[in-house]
Amino acid sequence: MATGAELGYQTNASALAMANTIFGPGVTVNSASYSGPANSSAIYTNGGLSAGVTPSQTGVIMSTGNVRDFTQSSGDPNRSTGTSTNTSGFDNRSDFNTIAGTNTYDAVWMDVDFTPTGNTMTMSFVFSSEEYPEFINSQFNDVVGVWVNGTHVPITVGNGATSVNNINGNTQQNLFVSNTNDAFNTEMDGFTITLSLTMPVNAGVTNSIRIGIADAADANYDSNLLIAANSVQTVLIATDDNVNINPYGSKTVNVLDNDLMLPGGTLVITHINGVAVTVGSTVTLPSGQTVQLNADGTFTVIGDGQIESKTFTYTISDGLGNTDVGFVTVNSIPCFVAGTAILTPDGEVAVESLLPGDLVMTHDDGAQPLRWIGRRVVAATGSFAPVHIRAGTFGPHADLMVSPLHRILIRDSLAELLFGETDVLVAAKDLVNGSSVRYMEGGEVEYVHLLFDRHQVIFSEGLATESFLPGPQTTKSFEADIMAEICALFPEIDPETGNGYSPAARRTLRPFEAHLLFPDSRAA
Structure with missing residues (x-):
């Protein structure tokens, strides 16, 4: 456990002094004002006494309570789970309300007019709060707000808000530090590591910035914003x-x-x-x-x-x-290329190692040569987001990532009762249940398509899945040069309909049919 030690707090510092403390190279401060109680802002010093918490040795702190409550002078540094001061700060400000998603209280802020030499400016800071961890994902979403030339500047993390709900141990565990075990010299129960806000500015002319903090939903449980000295800069x-x-x-x-x-x-x-x-x-x-x-x-x-x-x-x-x-x-996100194991006569081989002509084990015809391999990198969002199938969901197989339209071989006695066939092919999107089968959005994904002389069922990470089946979706999904390559290999194929290639290896279920087999799925 840490030992309490007070930082230096210059609560009588003028707005201009606070602005000149945090603004650094490449920026000239023209004027500054502060809105809020005097004891809710300060220039702090001796930041090293709260090592691992403060973003720098000195800087500016603004609070929805009293800034001096950020630290204790001795003993246990974190004595209360709900340090609160209902100050004369501003309530129900529309600008803070918009970010917090609810009414706000005890808001304080600085307004600064400045002239930058560059077109991009950054600010390094720490957000701390007594709302952590009890009120994560609640209405008590205390929030930091920064506006440049009247426009809110979002942080490039999560939903863009520097707030209790957006940055915490559940949503951004790398960016958050819990202090419930009193390991750090602060009264706050949780805080972020040093973060950065990057904002566009207009070089060579006067710009305006507002930097502030507010309680959300009520005036209880204080939060603080600590801005590193000289960190608001453009160089x-x-x-x-x-x-x-x-x-x-x-x-x-x-x-x-x-x-x-x-x-x-x-x-x-x-x-x-x-x-x-x-x-x-x-x-x-x-x-x-x-x-x-x-x-x-x-x-x-x-x-x-x-x-x-x-x-x-x-x-x-x-x-x-x-x-x-x-x-x-x-x-x-495992692109369906690096590391995905495809069963071959020589054992499992990473799909990125396969080449046309290589033999792959099929469910029905044993080892068959690959005729064509297609790759496509797309943003993993919306209808292109891959579907993750957890290991063991459909038998003894490993984790697998496939495209939403990629079909999985399902063997079920109910399928025979419903459709007259024990084995059916079901699109991954029609198997999504939000837990063992779910969409994975974010970043990019590379989809890999394996084409044989006819449609096959192959084994990917131990799970029976289909090979590529040309059809109407082919024209929509691939560029003209790829379509020309496929049609050169199989000149009999009509790319608009898929006619001229083999039929599907098994009956393919439509979404409403898949729902009969998997009523808990969320067909998309």
């Missing part, structure tokens, strides 16, 4: 990155490649998810993935076997005294 920008990896694989990514800095500096990564690193350091994220910093400044991200989308942060320095924080989102 060093850590640009967000997305990484798509197989859950059981790894990928090396150059996160520095799209970061921006002024000439004369040298980019160095100093922290991964708030943990100080040097070359060769490996950080295990709370979500389970590991991230290693390589000598060339790249990251190697290693999956943890889970199908998920998780975000972590990294901090960069330009060697000139400037730092910034960026987000990396890791989409662990």
Whole structure:
């Protein structure tokens, strides 16, 4: 357990002094004002006393209660689960209400007019709250608000709100720290690691920014916004990155490649998810993935076997005294290519290793040669989002990801009663039940199509699934050059109807028929 120690709180600091504390290189502060009680804002100092909580040694803190309640002077640093002060802050502000999704209370904010030298500006900060963890996913959604030139600036995480409901141990476990065990020197029960907000600005002219915080649904349980000194700047920008990896694989990514800095500096990564690193350091994220910093400044991200989308942060320095924080989102969605095991006469082979002419084991005809392999990368959203089938759902098979229209061989006595056939093919989208079979959205997915001389049932991760069946969907799904390639192999095929190719290997069920067999499915 940590020991309580008070930070320095200059609650009498003027708005201009607070603005000049947090605004840094590449920005000139023209004027500033503060709206709220004097004891709800301060320039804080001695941030190192709350190591792991504060975003910097000094900065500005704004609170929906009293800023001095952020820390205790001695003893237990976290004595209450519900530190609350109903202040004379502003209630029911429409701008804060919109972000929180409910009425807000005790709002405080700074308004600053400034002139930037660049077109992009960032701010490094920490959000802390007594609402954690009891009131996650409730109406008590305390929130931070930032508006530039009158437009709300969302954070590039989750739904865009810096709030209790959007950033917590359930939704963004890498970005959140629980303090219910009093491990950190703060009275708050939970807080974010240092986050970053990136915002467009107009270079060379006067811009306006409003930065504030508000309680949601009532005036109880205080929340705080801590902004790092000199972090509102335009000279060093850590640009967000997305990484798509197989859950059981790894990928090396150059996160520095799209970061921006002024000439004369040298980019160095100093922290991964708030943990100080040097070359060769490996950080295990709370979500389970590991991230290693390589000598060339790249990251190697290693999956943890889970199908998920998780975000972590990294901090960069330009060697000139400037730092910034960026987000990396890791989409662990197994493209139906890397790592997916297809049964062949020589055992299971990763589908990305297969080539036309290779033999693949089929359900009906033994080993058959592949005639064509097609690949297509799409955004994994909407009707293109892959369907994940949990291991063991339809027998002794491993986890599998398929496209929504990919059909699975189902053997069921009820099928014989309903359709006169024991074996039927059912589209994955018609098997979705929200638990063992569910859509996985986020990032990109590469769909791989295996075509034989006739439609076959093959074994993917031990599950019987169909091979590619040309038909009307082919023209809609593939570009003209791919269609020409298929028709060159099978000139008898009519791409509009699929006529000229073999019939389906089994009866294919329509959505309403699949629902008879699987009444708990959510046919889409």
